[in-house]
Each structure stands twice: as structure tokens, then as C-alpha cells.
Amino acid sequence: MENLEVLEYSLHKLDVNFDCPVPMALDGTAEGLKAYTELVLKELLESPRSRFFGFKDLDELVAASLVALSKGEDWQEKSNKIATKLHDVELTVQDKIKQMTNVKAGGLLQLKIKHDDCLKFVLIKIDNSDYLDEVNLSLKSGLPTSKNRLQKAAVVSFNAEHEVHEVIVSDSKAKITEYWYLSFLVAEQLKDSETNTKNAFSAIDNLLTKEVKKVSPVDFWFLRNDIINHFRNEDSLAYDELVAKVKAHKPETKEFKEKFDTFVESFEKLPHTSPKPFDTQFDLEPNVIKARIVRKVMLDNNFELRINGEIDDLKSRISASMDEKGKFIKIYTDSGYEEFNASEIE
Template sequence: MDDLIILKCALHKIDIEASKPIEIALDINAEGLKQYTMLVLHELLESSRSRYFEFLANEELTSSILSIPSIPSVPSMLSSMVDDDCEWDRCSSLIANKLYEVEVLVQEKIQRLTNIRAGCLLQIKLSHADRISFIIVKIDHSDFLDESDLTIKSGLPTSKTRLQKAAIISLGEEKEIKDVVISDSKPTITEYWYLHFLVARQLTDSKHNTKSAFNAIDKLLKDEVKNVSPADYWFIRNDVVSYFRNEDSLVFDELVEKIEKHTIESKDLIPKFDSFIESFKKLPKSTRMPFDTQFDLDTGVIKTRINRKVVLDDNFELRINGEVDDLRSKVKASEDDGGKYIKIYSDKGYEEFKTGGGH
């Protein structure tokens, strides 16, 4: 990001308990602001939680039940700010007002279910690789103890959990809106952020994302793990199936962390495991059918894909239908004087094959 230049920056405190957004004056040349902005940008651009969207056409804005007719759409305001820096103050304030109005309406709808977190809306206009981009991000705002004079002050935290919601809008060569990438600190991207505030729709639906992600992961496991260590293949695959079956949303960095913690069964996989994890991390963009890194899971599309069978011997097959709770403790492979075997702990199987007194 050496060629990244911050052109404009605006900060507004958004708290529905207040009567309106509060603009916080910024000195764009201040070194502290530059450092903080670069921290935020680095985290956003390197984030593994994102989903591609597109802005809805202006005539479709009324489809949002929380649209604010008195405030122009976000893309129209961004278009005004592309070439005309004089429009920055007016439009960035309007964008902050729109988020405030939307959050007030959302809070009224959800009432006592939960409270929308207060925060600050940071808006950035930047140049990167000779292209213009806009960053719109809601960040936590909190009190802290100033060590220099031991007074309570307010400010923006620097921890990785500071980012609540974000949107990166990239422009093309003709300064047209090319990409809209949205992310959220929650497992699911909040509807009011993308639909009612930004008024955007997902480019790729959950069904396509779920199918593409599962198929890509399954293929990678076959290509890089199964031939090296079948046991590790089945255990990792079982963890993946469990995630897809039991989680409401896929958050790719969480799934990566889960697989990284896998306890390796075969020493043959140890020197290849790091390479496998690196390939795993690149899957969303490297696979033939790319997928988003944060989306709602559609479990219906993988029902027929999770079943697998293991040929044990002539006329014997072990069918694995979905995830198996604690697979390691239920299936054991060993050998004795009679040869190699697998032991499966099963009360039902025991009742079917027990002989004599059952002991």
C-alpha cells in the first residue's frame, strides 16, 4: 500500500441517543490520523471477511422499507464527491445523517430485542494504483483513561475488534462504481447496513456460495490430504461437514482457524500441512468457482454432497452420512494376529451382532 494516498477524511459520532450525528473535526495532515487510518485500511484490505455487493438502481430505492426519501442515495453522493472536493463536506455529512436515521428506525423496529451499538462513521476518499476508492466504516467509540493526565477521554480504540461494519467502494478507469465489498464483525452481514443504509444487494446468493465453498474445500482435501493420510482426510472432512451443517453463516477466517487446530494423525502429513493450510486460505479466489468469505449457509445444497462411503471388503461398505460427533473416539484402526481391522463403537451394531450372552 505504498502508493496509497488519503485524499479526504471525515468522522462523525453516530449515537441514536443523541439528536443527530456529531462531526468530529479532523486534520487530514495530522500524523496520528494518518497512522490510525492506515491501520484501519490495512485491516480492511487484508480482511478475510467480505462479500461482493452491487448498489441498487435509483428507481429501486423505495424497495427498502427503511429508505430515507429526504436523503440522496449513497452511490449518488459518492459520485458527487469523485471529482468535486467541494462536495465532500456536504455529502459526507449527508451519508452520516442517513446512517443515523436508519439506525433510529431500526432501533424502533427491534425495540427491546437488542440495542444498536454507538460508534463513529469514518469516511475516506483515497487513491490507490491510480484509482479512486471510498471507505465507509463504522468503528467503536469508547472512553479511556489518559495516562498522561489521568483523565477520562473519548476516542477510537486500536484493537482489531474495533471495526463494526465496513464497505469498500472501488471505481473503474471511467470513475464508474466497479466493486462494492461489504464486511461485518458479526458472522452475518447486518441487513440494515447493506440493504437500508447502502441499499445494495448481494452479487452471489447463499446457495451458490455454499455449493462453491464446500466443493472447493472437498476437492482440496482429496488433492492434498487424502493420498497422504486418509485418516486425516476423514477427520478434517468431518469437521468441515459439521461446520457447514451446524453454523448459520460461514466466516472463512473462523473455518481456517478451526482447520489449523487439527490434530495430525499421520507423521507423513506433518511436512505438508502448512502448505495445505496456505492453499486452504487462498480457496475463495483461487478456485474455479470463487466464493465470498462471509455469507449465510444454505445447508440444503450440500445434503447429497456430504455422504461418503469407505469400501471395507467385498460386500462391505461403511457409509458416512453427514458429520459424526467425536469421530476419533468412535472409529479406531488397528491390527492383531488376524490382520488389520477397524473398531466401531456402536450400541445398535452391538445388538445386531452380539452372540451368546452378549459378553
């Protein structure tokens, strides 16, 4: 990643069993930190899993501290206050969930950087158990880079007038942890879950109709069913997980197999290329797409097949074939069988 300069950095160990955050010593040679920062930024800024937020009140501690830091105020003082705020929030959360589980101990990495001539602050909650030297409290070379350890993150960009330009929040979990954005950052989503769900499903459905249905109707129905199943049965959407599900689809026809890679590429870009863009990580509100889920297939002048929602294991429930009388579809159904079953007359 070019045009990146690390201006300030700090790491605090956070543990709800401690009275306060513990400042950690970072390697003063910036090359290792710069390399890690580049890797983290690439993960955060190019991630298929993020959501745009805005600070609810610029007088709140985190927002106010970052504004002050953008103007050159003391890094150590402000970064300590930010770490203390997160520690206090986690203590409150721990008190609420103590009967069920514990807030994970970890580290808060704070970075002040200049990237592409833009001032940015990066706040990352990291599981630090594998790389923290408990003897001398120094950061070892093995900074964690896997997604499940970059637990919660925020990238806050400023313009030249020291105004907040953009706030991007992400989480390694499919659902962004509420206390991270609501209690710590005190931020709110720019698009609510209802709008995101509606925009995402509409964009996907339109892409399926445009690029799949005309090429291979059978692939259209199987893909659409899997996607509806995801929207109806998951609490939240992490778009990279849905992309992985689509990539795992095995094309049913030669025609679609030839176009499959192009379709997947279009699918991956949808959050940004759709006429109504959507975030790549948000809670799902399946009720807002209820009407759009219903589809009809005309079988004949007097018959239509109405598909009201997701169908478990659709491939094993319906199939098309031919016999000496012509083309037909076969649907496995107990209730339909009872309606049309005629007992033999002796």
C-alpha cells in the first residue's frame, strides 16, 4: 500500500479483571509497524465486511478526542482516554453478561496515519494472547492478521478542515458488536438495517434475473432459493459469507458454467455498483422483502407454480424430465399426493 505514513501509534492491554488499561511498549522501529498497518488497512478498507457510520455527538469522548488529535493535540493523553473509555464500556458489558460469558481480554491498537494525503485514525480491538510478551510487555513480531483476531475495528477519516469525513466500522463476526459502535464510539448507522436489507435483496434479485435467468433458469431458481434461505434464516448479513455461498454453487448447465466467473465477479461488486448501494455488514430485516420473495412459474395456460419462499433442499424436491408424452416436472409433496391420488378400483 503506497502513500502511507504512520504518524502516531499506541497499544493498550484491556482486561475486565484489571482496574484500568495497561499501556504496552511498541517496537520503536517503524518499519514493522508500518508493514502491519498496511496489512490491517488493506483488510479494513478493501474488506467485503464493513458499514458506514456517523458520530452521534462530536462532544462525546472518542469523537472529541479524535478531532483534537487531528489538530495536533497530545497523542499520549488522548489515546489513553480513548483506551480508558473502551475499558469502562467493557466493564459495564461484563457486568451485564457475567452469568453467561466474559468479555475477551485483548488489546486496543490506535494509529494516526496519513494515507493518500488523507488523515485517518484506526482503532482496532485485537486478541493479543498469542503475541503479547507478558514478561517485558513488548510487542513481538507476530502481530495477528487473521480476521477472527481483528475483532472490532473503526477507520475515521478527516478532511483538511479537521472535520470528520467518514467513519467505517467492521467486525470479524457477522453481526457488528453493539457496544463497540453504540457505547464506545457512540455512532449510528448511516443506512438502517431495513434499507440495507431491501437494497441488498433487490440488487441481488435483479442481477439473478438479468444475468442468470435467461441463460439458465434452473440455476436461477436454485441460486435464488439459497439466497432467500440466507436472508430469511440468518440474523445478520456478512456479504463475504454470501459471496462464498454463491461461489460454491455448481452450475447446472453448460451455458451458465461458461458465464459463472463473470456472474460471481458482478455479484461481489454489487454493494458498490448497485443503483442503491448497501453496506456489506448489517442486521437482516426479512419482513421488508416478504413481497419480493414470492415468484410464479407459468406451467401451462391453466397451471402456475407459486414459490412463496425458501425451500429446504430444493434440488431434491423438484426436477425436470421427459417421457413419451413430453416434458414434465416432478415435485415431491405429501399434501399434493393426497389431493390427486386415486385408489385402484377392482
